[in-house]
Every structure is written in structure tokens, then in C-alpha cells.
Amino acid sequence: MGRSSSLSLCVCVCVCEERRSSLTLIMTSISEWYAGKNVLITGATGFMGKVLMEKLLRSCPDVNALYILVRPKAGQSMSERVQDMMKCKLFDRVREDNPDFHQKIIPISSELTQPGLAISPEDVQTLTSCINIVFHCAATIRFDEPLKHALQLNVIATQQLLSLAQQMQHLQAFIHISTAYANCNRRHIDEVIYPLPVEPKKLIDSLEWMDDSIIRDITPHLIGDRPNTYTYTKALAECVVQQESGKLNIGIIRPSIVGASWQEPFPGWIDNFNGPSGVFIAAGKGILRTMRASNDAVADLIPVDVVINLTLAAGWYTAVHRPKTALVYNCTTGGINPFHWGEIEHHVMSTFKRNPLEQAFRRPNANITSSYLIYQYWILVSHKFPALIYDLFLRLSGQKPQMMRIFNRLHKAIGLLEYFSSQDWEWNSDNMNMLMSQLSADDRKTFNFDVRQLNWPEYIENYCIGTKKYVLNEDMSDIPAARQHLRKLRNIRYTFNTVLLVFIWRVFIARSQMARNIWYFVVSLCYKFLSYFRASSTLTQ
Ligand SMILES: CCCCC/C=C\C/C=C\CCCCCCCC(=O)SCCNC(=O)CCNC(=O)[C@H](O)C(C)(C)COP(=O)(O)OP(=O)(O)OC[C@H]1O[C@@H](n2cnc3c(N)ncnc32)[C@H](O)[C@@H]1OP(=O)(O)O
Numbered sequence: 001m002g003r004s005s006s007l008s009l010c011v012c013v014c015v016c017e018e019r020r021s022s023l024t025l026i027m028t029s030i031s032e033w034y035a036g037k038n039v040l041i042t043g044a045t046g047f048m049g050k051v052l053m054e055k056l057l058r059s060c061p062d063v064n065a066l067y068i069l070v071r072p073k074a075g076q077s078m079s080e081r082v083q084d085m086m087k088c089k090l091f092d093r094v095r096e097d098n099p100d101f102h103q104k105i106i107p108i109s110s111e112l113t114q115p116g117l118a119i120s121p122e123d124v125q126t127l128t129s130c131i132n133i134v135f136h137c138a139a140t141i142r143f144d145e146p147l148k149h150a151l152q153l154n155v156i157a158t159q160q161l162l163s164l165a166q167q168m169q170h171l172q173a174f175i176h177i178s179t180a181y182a183n184c185n186r187r188h189i190d191e192v193i194y195p196l197p198v199e200p201k202k203l204i205d206s207l208e209w210m211d212d213s214i215i216r217d218i219t220p221h222l223i224g225d226r227p228n229t230y231t232y233t234k235a236l237a238e239c240v241v242q243q244e245s246g247k248l249n250i251g252i253i254r255p256s257i258v259g260a261s262w263q264e265p266f267p268g269w270i271d272n273f274n275g276p277s278g279v280f281i282a283a284g285k286g287i288l289r290t291m292r293a294s295n296d297a298v299a300d301l302i303p304v305d306v307v308i309n310l311t312l313a314a315g316w317y318t319a320v321h322r323p324k325t326a327l328v329y330n331c332t333t334g335g336i337n338p339f340h341w342g343e344i345e346h347h348v349m350s351t352f353k354r355n356p357l358e359q360a361f362r363r364p365n366a367n368i369t370s371s372y373l374i375y376q377y378w379i380l381v382s383h384k385f386p387a388l389i390y391d392l393f394l395r396l397s398g399q400k401p402q403m404m405r406i407f408n409r410l411h412k413a414i415g416l417l418e419y420f421s422s423q424d425w426e427w428n429s430d431n432m433n434m435l436m437s438q439l440s441a442d443d444r445k446t447f448n449f450d451v452r453q454l455n456w457p458e459y460i461e462n463y464c465i466g467t468k469k470y471v472l473n474e475d476m477s478d479i480p481a482a483r484q485h486l487r488k489l490r491n492i493r494y495t496f497n498t499v500l501l502v503f504i505w506r507v508f509i510a511r512s513q514m515a516r517n518i519w520y521f522v523v524s525l526c527y528k529f530l531s532y533f534r535a536s537s538t539l540t541q
């Protein structure tokens with residue numbers, strides 16, 4: 001064989017080998033791909049971070065290690081926080097499968113708002129030499145965060161993490177968690193990174209030297225037609241990811257309103273008051289009686305397990321296919337399986353009537369309205385008036401009044417949410433569909449993000465029960481006592497209404513002949529109506 005033919009054979013063998021190995025790589029299942037991998041997660045102590053860790057440990061049991069960036073908080077050291085977190089009920093299934101699962105979790109001390117993310121040089125060395133994939137979940141999700149802090153965490157920390165990722169020798173994918181509302185100033189949102197009128201780097205440089213009061217003054221001008229600093233800084237973060245991605249393989253996940261789990265690790269898992277959860281709880285406790293929302297607007301809730309399954313699948317796809325530019329995945333339900341706020345209200349109320357929360361303030365009975373005047377009326381009659389009476393009762397019984405304070409906080413919270421519950425958006429979800437089509441039948445089951453199968457009434461019921469069990473730590477066996485409490489509240493209401501009626505009668509009606517005539521007229525009209533309906537129903541029987 002001549003030199004040239006042996007060379008071409010060698011090239012051919014190499015090409016075939018390369019093709020085979022890339023084919024094998026493409027054919028590997030998601031959990032096979034994660035086998036042996038070292039994963040870096042930010043925001044692991046948060047709602048989504050915990051579900052992400054749980055799913056990785058449970059469905060990708062051969063993953064090598066999860067490196068998590070954690071800070072000490074509320075008097076607890078980093079290790080105490082991680083130990084506490086691993087005791088959480090969320091990890092019950094993982095614990096059952098592998099009681100030593102904690103050995104795979106390697107906490108790294110980090111404060112994301114500090115230079116270099118406050119990671120020690122030894123830890124930087126470890127991370128840069130072993131990490132294969134990064135999931136960046138950490139963020140401040142508060143709607144009222146001062147711009148400087150939101151920028152520090154949501155944008156500058158992302159920039160710093162990207163620069164750390166650039167140094168990682170074996171990194172195959174960087175997945176950034178954004179929000180579907182990053183571009184909520186648009187009605188139709190494609191899976192693209194939209195440019196902003198301001199250059200993120202210039203903004204970061206300018207805000208650095210500015211006084212807090214000046215920043216507060218210019219914040220409304222900067223955020224423009226976005227409702228808060230959260231959505232604005234998440235949009236800036238996307239631009240930073242695009243600009244600073246260099247040679248990294250990037251995926252951006254944009255979930256809408258992340259709610260309790262649909263199926264995994266069990267239905268209804270939720271551990272916070274964010275977004276709709278706080279509203280559901282406040283309504284279930286009988287505190288919230290009204291909220292501004294449009295009955296017909298799409299409630300774009302997305303279960304947390306769906307978001308996490310899509311995120312893990314996107315990690316696999318990004319590493320294996322290495323798309324040339326960052327792929328954005330709008331992770332929403334509205335365009336695929338729409339459900340509306342009016343329907344949510346109905347199912348939430350019905351669930352809490354059947355499964356009441358303990359020690360409710362009043363019987364659950366909330367109504368949403370899009371009318372400002374009706375909303376203000378109900379705020380006065382159903383929130384402020386009962387709060388005043390209750391605080392008066394507390395004062396008279398020697399206790400500290402608290403209800404008005406609770407309502408003021410509630411009004412602030414629902415005021416910040418109403419932007420999202422009063423209008424519709426249209427998200428394109430081509431990349432989510434494309435990703436689904438790339439999965440094997442088994443992966444589609446294990447990492448299910450097909451929201452067409454979501455049964456909303458069942459999901460909302462599990463969500464509400466989840467808030468009761470996992471957020472409020474209430475026992476389902478106490479439901480009879482909670483029902484008894486609601487009956488007591490009903491009797492108090494009947495008594496109160498009767499006393500009020502007698503009072504109105506004594507003060508206004510009994511003193512004037514004309515009021516008495518009107519009163520008798522109304523009563524006789526009601527009586528005639530009742531007799532008419534009784535007679536007509538007897539005839540039809
Ligand atoms: C029954 C009919 C229902 C019909 C449904 C109608 C409408 C649906 C409602 C909402 C839909 C819109 C959701 C939009 C989400 C957009 C999607 C995103 O991108 S995700 C990010 C979501 N982010 C949030 O949701 C954060 C919003 N929260 C805040 O910004 C702040 O928490 C705050 C509301 C401004 C309150 O700040 P404050 O300083 O006053 O309090 P804290 O946050 O420090 O909390 C103190 C304490 O209270 C608990 N808490 C917080 N929120 C609530 C709440 N809503 N209800 C009850 N309790 C709440 C909190 O856990 C703290 O407790 P503790 O001190 O024990 O830790």
C-alpha cells in the first residue's frame with residue numbers, strides 16, 4: 001500500500017471514529033451523559049436550585065458531584081445550611097435510593113455580590129479544573145429590590161460567573177436561568193435576546209460611582225416600560241450572557257411563573273410565598289378577599305419540575321450539539337395548554353373550601369376583578385373594615401393590634417403582582433418543541449416537559465394542598481378541626497350581620513316613617529318573589 005493511500009485510509013478511519021464517537025455522544029441518553037460529570041450550581045439553596053439538585057441526584061444517579069455555591073445566612077454557616085437542606089422532605093426519594101447522597105454534594109463558600117464571587121483561590125482552582133456544566137440559578141427575584149443590588153446580583157454576578165466559566169478547562173455547557181418576563185414590555189416574545197437601549201457595561205460603570213439617592217431617582221427612567229428592577233436586570237443579564245459568552249456553549253431558560261411541582265418528586269412540592277403561592281395562601285386563610293386580575297387573561301404558570309426537566313435536557317443538548325449561538329428556551333404554558341386567572345380563582349377557592357387551612361381569619365372567599373373602582377370598594381369593605389374591627393378587638397382584649405399591618409403588606413405585595421395577572425403575553429416556544437423532538441422516548445418520560453398533558457384542575461388542587469403541607473407545615477389530619485373553625489367563623493358572621501341589621505333598624509329605619517315604608521315595601525317584594533318561585537317550582541314538578 002502506498003503512503004498516500006495509507007494516509008487516506010488513516011484519515012478515513014479517524015473521520016469514521018470521530019463520526020461514531022459524536023454519534024454515540026448524540027445517541028447517549030440524558031442520564032448517561034450526566035454520568036461522571038461535575039456540575040456547578042448557583043442558587044442551589046433556592047426553590048428551583050433544590051429541585052434541580054434533587055432531580056439530578058435521582059434521575060442521573062451516576063453524576064459525579066454537584067458543586068454548589070452557598071453563602072452563610074441568618075446566623076447559619078454554609079455547612080449548617082447545606083446539612084439542613086439535605087434533611088428537607090424534597091430529598092426523601094433520593095435518600096431512599098441512596099442514603100449517602102450527601103457525599104455527592106460539595107458546598108463552595110461564595111457570596112455572589114463580592115468581587116470574584118468571594119470564592120477562595122483553592123476553590124477556583126478546583127472548579128476550573130473539574131466542572132463540566134454550569135447551571136446559573138441564583139438571582140434576587142424581589143420586585144422591590146433597589147436597582148444597585150439587583151444589578152449587582154443579577155447582572156454583575158452573572159458577568160463574573162461567565163468569566164470564571166471561561167477559565168474552566170472541561171466546561172461543555174453553561175445554562176443561564178432567566179425569566180419569560182425579561183421582555184414583558186413586549187406582547188409577543190420570540191426566543192431571541194432583545195437588545196436594550198443601554199449598554200450593560202456602561203450602566204454598571206455609571207452606577208458604581210452614583211449615590212443611592214440618585215440611583216433611586218433615575219431608576220424609573222432606566223427601567224422604562226418594565227414594571228420593576230427584577231425584569232429589567234434579568235433582561236440586562238441576558239445581554240451580558242450573549243456578549244460575554246466567548247466560546248462557551250450557552251443555553252438560556254426563560255420560565256414564566258414557576259409554581260409547585262406537577263409530578264416530581266411528588267405532586268404539589270412548594271416551599272415559598274413567591275408569586276401565586278403567597279396569594280393562594282392569603283386567600284385560603286381568608287385574609288385576601290380581592291385582587292386585581294383579569295378573569296380572561298392567561299395565567300402562565302409552569303410547574304417547577306417541568307422547568308427543571310427542560311433545564312437538564314437543555315444542558316445535555318447544549319453540550320452535545322454545541323449550538324453556534326446561545327439558544328433561548330421560552331418555558332411557558334399559555335400557548336400550548338392555556339388556563340386563565342378566573343379558572344385559577346375558582347379552583348383555588350374550591351380546594352380551600354374542601355381542605356381548609358388552619359386558623360383562618362375568615363372563610364375563604366376571594367374574587368378577582370379588573371375594575372379599579374370595584375377593587376377599591378372591596379379593599380375597603382372586605383380588607384380594611386374587618387382589619388379595623390379585629391384590631392379594635394385585639395386592643396380591647398389587651399393585645400397588640402396587627403391586622404392592619406398585615407393588610408398593608410398584603411396590599412403592597414398584590415400591588416406588585418397585578419401587572420402580571422392583568423394582561424396576556426404570547427411566547428414562541430419553538431425551541432422547547434425542538435428539544436422535545438430530540439429526546440428519546442425514555443428521556444421524554446424521565447425528563448417530561450410536555451405541558452399538553454397537564455390537567456389544570458388537578459394541578460391547582462395539588463398546588464394548594466402543597467402550600468398547606470409544605471409551606472405552612474399543616475397536617476392533613478387536622479382538616480376536621482379546620483372545618484370546625486370555619487363553621488365557628490360562619491356563626492360569628494351570621495351573628496355579626498344580625499346585630500348590624502338590628503342596629504341599622506334601630507338607628508335609621510325605626511325613626512322615620514318613609515324609611516319604614518320603604519323597608520316594608522322591600523320585604524313584601526322579597527316575600528312575593530319567594531312565593532312566586534315556590535309556586536312555579538311546585539308546578540314544574
Ligand atoms: C385566590 C385567587 C387567586 C387568583 C390569582 C390571581 C393572581 C395571581 C397572583 C400572582 C401572579 C403573578 C406572579 C408573577 C410572577 C412573575 C414571574 C417571575 O419572574 S418570578 C419572580 C417572582 N418573584 C416574586 O414573586 C417575588 C415577589 N416578592 C417580593 O418582591 C417581596 O417579597 C414583597 C412582596 C415586596 C414583600 O416584601 P417584604 O419586605 O414586605 O416582605 P419579605 O419578602 O421580606 O417577606 C417577609 C415575610 O413574609 C413572607 N411573605 C412574602 N410574600 C408573602 C406573601 N405574598 N404572602 C404571605 N407572606 C409573604 C415571607 O416569606 C417572609 O416570611 P419570613 O419572615 O417568615 O421569612
Ligand SMILES: NC(=O)C1=CN([C@@H]2O[C@H](COP(=O)(O)OP(=O)(O)OC[C@H]3O[C@@H](n4cnc5c(N)ncnc54)[C@H](OP(=O)(O)O)[C@@H]3O)[C@@H](O)[C@H]2O)C=CC1
Pocket residue numbers: 042043044045046047048049069070071073110111112113136137138139140141153177178179180234254255256257258259272274275
Ligand atoms: N420563582 C419563579 O417564579 C421564577 C424564577 N425565575 C428565575 O429562576 C431562578 C431561581 O429562582 P428561585 O429559585 O425561584 O429563587 P429563590 O429566591 O428561591 O432562590 C434564589 C437563590 O439565589 C441565591 N442567592 C441570592 N443572593 C445571593 C448572594 N448574594 N450570594 C449567593 N447566592 C445568592 C439564594 O441563596 P440564599 O439561600 O443564600 O439566599 C438562592 O439560593 C432565578 O434566576 C429567577 O430569576 C424565573 C422565572 C420565574
